[in-house]
Amino acid sequence: MKGHEYRRAGRSALLSISVAVVMGLAFTVIAITSAWAHGEKAQMPFLRMRSVQWYDIVWSKAEVKVGETVEITGKFHLSEFWPDSIGYPKESFLNIGQPGAVFVRKEVFLNGTFVPRAFTLEPGKTYEFKIVLLARRPGDWHVHPVMNIRNGGPLSGPGEYIKVTGDYADFTNTVTTLDGKTFDLETFGLTGIYSWHFLWMAIAAVWVAYWFRRGGFISRCLRVAGSPDVQSADKMISPLDEKIALGFLGGTLLIVMVAFTRTEAALPRALPLQSGLITIAPGDPAMNAPENVLVKYERAIYDVPGRRLVVNLQITNNSNEPVQIGELNTASVRFLNPKVMKDAVKYPDYLLAPEGLSVSDEKPIAPGETRKLSIIAQDALWDTQRLADIYYGTDSSMAGLLVFLGQNGTRHVIEIGGPAVPNYTNIGLLKL
Amino acid sequence: MSYTDVDVPNRRDKVQAAFRSFGEVAAAASVLNWLLLFIFFCVLLGAYHIHTMLLMGDWDFWIDWKDRRYWPTVGPIVTIPFIAAAQFFFWEKFRLPFGATFVVLALLVGEWINRYVNFWGWTWFPVNFCWPTEFIPGALFIDCVLLMSRSYIMTAVIGGLGYALLMYPSNWPILAQFHMPVEKNGLVMTLADLMGFETVRTGTPEYIRLIEKGTLRSFGQDVVPVSSFFAGFVSMVMYLIWHFIGRWFSRTDFIARI
Numbered sequence: 001m002k003g004h005e006y007r008r009a010g011r012s013a014l015l016s017i018s019v020a021v022v023m024g025l026a027f028t029v030i031a032i033t034s035a036w037a038h039g040e041k042a043q044m045p046f047l048r049m050r051s052v053q054w055y056d057i058v059w060s061k062a063e064v065k066v067g068e069t070v071e072i073t074g075k076f077h078l079s080e081f082w083p084d085s086i087g088y089p090k091e092s093f094l095n096i097g098q099p100g101a102v103f104v105r106k107e108v109f110l111n112g113t114f115v116p117r118a119f120t121l122e123p124g125k126t127y128e129f130k131i132v133l134l135a136r137r138p139g140d141w142h143v144h145p146v147m148n149i150r151n152g153g154p155l156s157g158p159g160e161y162i163k164v165t166g167d168y169a170d171f172t173n174t175v176t177t178l179d180g181k182t183f184d185l186e187t188f189g190l191t192g193i194y195s196w197h198f199l200w201m202a203i204a205a206v207w208v209a210y211w212f213r214r215g216g217f218i219s220r221c222l223r224v225a226g227s228p229d230v231q232s233a234d235k236m237i238s239p240l241d242e243k244i245a246l247g248f249l250g251g252t253l254l255i256v257m258v259a260f261t262r263t264e265a266a267l268p269r270a271l272p273l274q275s276g277l278i279t280i281a282p283g284d285p286a287m288n289a290p291e292n293v294l295v296k297y298e299r300a301i302y303d304v305p306g307r308r309l310v311v312n313l314q315i316t317n318n319s320n321e322p323v324q325i326g327e328l329n330t331a332s333v334r335f336l337n338p339k340v341m342k343d344a345v346k347y348p349d350y351l352l353a354p355e356g357l358s359v360s361d362e363k364p365i366a367p368g369e370t371r372k373l374s375i376i377a378q379d380a381l382w383d384t385q386r387l388a389d390i391y392y393g394t395d396s397s398m399a400g401l402l403v404f405l406g407q408n409g410t411r412h413v414i415e416i417g418g419p420a421v422p423n424y425t426n427i428g429l430l431k432l
Numbered sequence: 433m434s435y436t437d438v439d440v441p442n443r444r445d446k447v448q449a450a451f452r453s454f455g456e457v458a459a460a461a462s463v464l465n466w467l468l469l470f471i472f473f474c475v476l477l478g479a480y481h482i483h484t485m486l487l488m489g490d491w492d493f494w495i496d497w498k499d500r501r502y503w504p505t506v507g508p509i510v511t512i513p514f515i516a517a518a519q520f521f522f523w524e525k526f527r528l529p530f531g532a533t534f535v536v537l538a539l540l541v542g543e544w545i546n547r548y549v550n551f552w553g554w555t556w557f558p559v560n561f562c563w564p565t566e567f568i569p570g571a572l573f574i575d576c577v578l579l580m581s582r583s584y585i586m587t588a589v590i591g592g593l594g595y596a597l598l599m600y601p602s603n604w605p606i607l608a609q610f611h612m613p614v615e616k617n618g619l620v621m622t623l624a625d626l627m628g629f630e631t632v633r634t635g636t637p638e639y640i641r642l643i644e645k646g647t648l649r650s651f652g653q654d655v656v657p658v659s660s661f662f663a664g665f666v667s668m669v670m671y672l673i674w675h676f677i678g679r680w681f682s683r684t685d686f687i688a689r690i
């Protein structure tokens with residue numbers, strides 16, 4: 001090999017090692033998804049508009065200390081317009097979107113049922129949830145409720161910043177077992193983990209060192225290469241080597257056996273990991289009662305240059321009070337009709353269009369009346385939340401929650417949905 | 433290729449001329465030995481670590497995936513390939529019976545760096561939640577089998593089986609304490625399940641957890657031995673396949689072409 005060939009070989013070896021290191025790092029980062037913030041925008045609009053309709057989401061506090069809890073409560077309606085392309089929500093999991101293990105998830109309830117594992121959801125039904133988080137790491141964290149659905153991916157709800165103050169050093173997370181023993185899960189079992197791993201690594205290192213000191217690679221390689229046959233090469237292993245190996249073998253088996261039997265004796269009540277779907281309680285019947293305001297979805301146009309969605313509806317008010325349209329909520333973006341509704345819960349700004357909704361006929365719809373009208377949801381959020389891509393979808397359809405407000409304060413939350421036709425110029429909109 | 437293939441009459445003189453004394457030769461060989469040790473360790477660490485993360489991934493990462501059925505099945509089967517290849521290389525070229533222990537030690541050093549720096553350091557998963565599986569006892573065993581038997585077939589059969597059977601018992605002293613039962617809102621959970629619930633993994637919903645769901649009904653409670661023996665038999669086959677891959681990677685004839 002000439003000099004430049006050595007350099008070439010060296011370069012390619014270095015390159016392979018770097019590629020291996022970079023791949024290892026990249027894979028780890030992907031595997032543990034530390035960078036989550038606002039990943040939901042990358043999802044296609046139909047996934048966000050026609051799957052989980054999150055609403056009434058409330059973060060109990062905007063700031064907590066390490067060791068204090070914060071609650072996220074709310075409801076979601078599982079879309080009646082569930083896309084064909086994502087799996088039926090047979091296995092779903094109510095998760096949290098947060099950057100790393102910054103909060104400990106203490107409780108998650110769905111319709112009052114504790115759900116640490118997966119459950120089945122039914123499209124068309126409304127559920128209420130409550131999440132209790134224990135602050136663990138100081139910082140400013142964007143936290144979302146997320147519904148994971150097998151073959152559907154993560155369907156993220158709205159996110160809000162929660163500021164955690166204090167010091168991680170003060171954090172503890174205790175639990176009491178059925179045997180009545182109390183542990184801090186933050187540090188539980190660490191001594192055993194570190195000592196066993198250290199012990200075996202030390203034994204392994206001694207084994208490798210013993211053999212490495214018996215001539216290293218160069219002379220052993222030359223001796224093997226110089227041996228006329230396998231038998232004479234095998235003579236490199238001396239009887240003493242074999243005795244020492246036997247000692248390592250016996251010692252290893254003895255340590256494993258003794259440690260195993262002692263563990264079995266010390267912890268006879270160890271259970272296998274628990275698994276299986278959880279059945280959810282039916283929840284408050286009022287949440288799924290039939291609505292007495294009926295909405296017929298007639299035609300929708302997504303006006304591309306105007307960044308607005310126009311939907312023609314026929315509404316029949318069978319309730320006993322006049323109603324008005326206050327809000328359209330789709331993909332967690334809330335388009336409010338300022339004449340009827342103000343945001344009362346300090347909803348995250350990046351998802352709120354406080355004056356985003358207008359109605360072609362603002363007059364309240366009287367009890368018993370049927371009226372045709374158009375709603376217009378218009379805001380730059382169509383672009384910034386990348387919902388405008390609706391007209392790139394394979395079935396160009398939308399769905400969302402339409403919120404009616406009765407004169408006496410009754411709220412009617414009704415899902416609407418159907419095809420949306422793109423309009424690339426302003427011509428033709430007047431015909432609505 | 434041997435030295436006689438190439439006709440270089442004064443080759444030995446030239447080699448001798450590069451060093452002034454026998455001591456210098458020994459010193460150079462010693463430096464080269466340490467360099468090779470370091471290079472072998474790093475290269476095997478990188479390759480083995482990626483291989484294990486891709487194939488064993490979550491079972492090795494999380495405490496609530498270390499079950500009685502899939503973990504002792506997947507673990508040995510996906511880790512024995514590098515053991516087979518490394519044993520061939522170190523035994524065939526150097527008569528060094530530490531191939532298995534050497535690669536497994538490298539793997540564990542890599543995993544510990546990853547778990548400590550990335551999992552704990554960057555994303556704050558507690559170390560007791562994401563410690564790596566212990567494979568060293570099985571590796572010591574299979575190295576000793578190769579040394580005693582001096583036969584790759586015996587190593588595949590006895591060593592492969594033993595390697596798989598040793599995985600669960602050598603981890604149980606660490607794992608068992610996390611299988612103590614707790615009650616949470618009327619539900620029985622092990623501490624490992626509880627930690628899996630409390631430690632939020634945004635990208636790992638609970639339903640993707642591939643663990644025992646009580647499907648080995650005819651074998652009753654003895655899930656671990658059944659899984660381990662199955663893993664042992666597959667490990668034997670894997671050992672032989674990867675023995676030949678090790679053979680292929682240990683070739684030196686391409687050097688002649690450089």
Ligand SMILES: [Cu+2]
Pocket residue numbers: 036037038039142143144159160
């Ligand atoms: Cu976010």
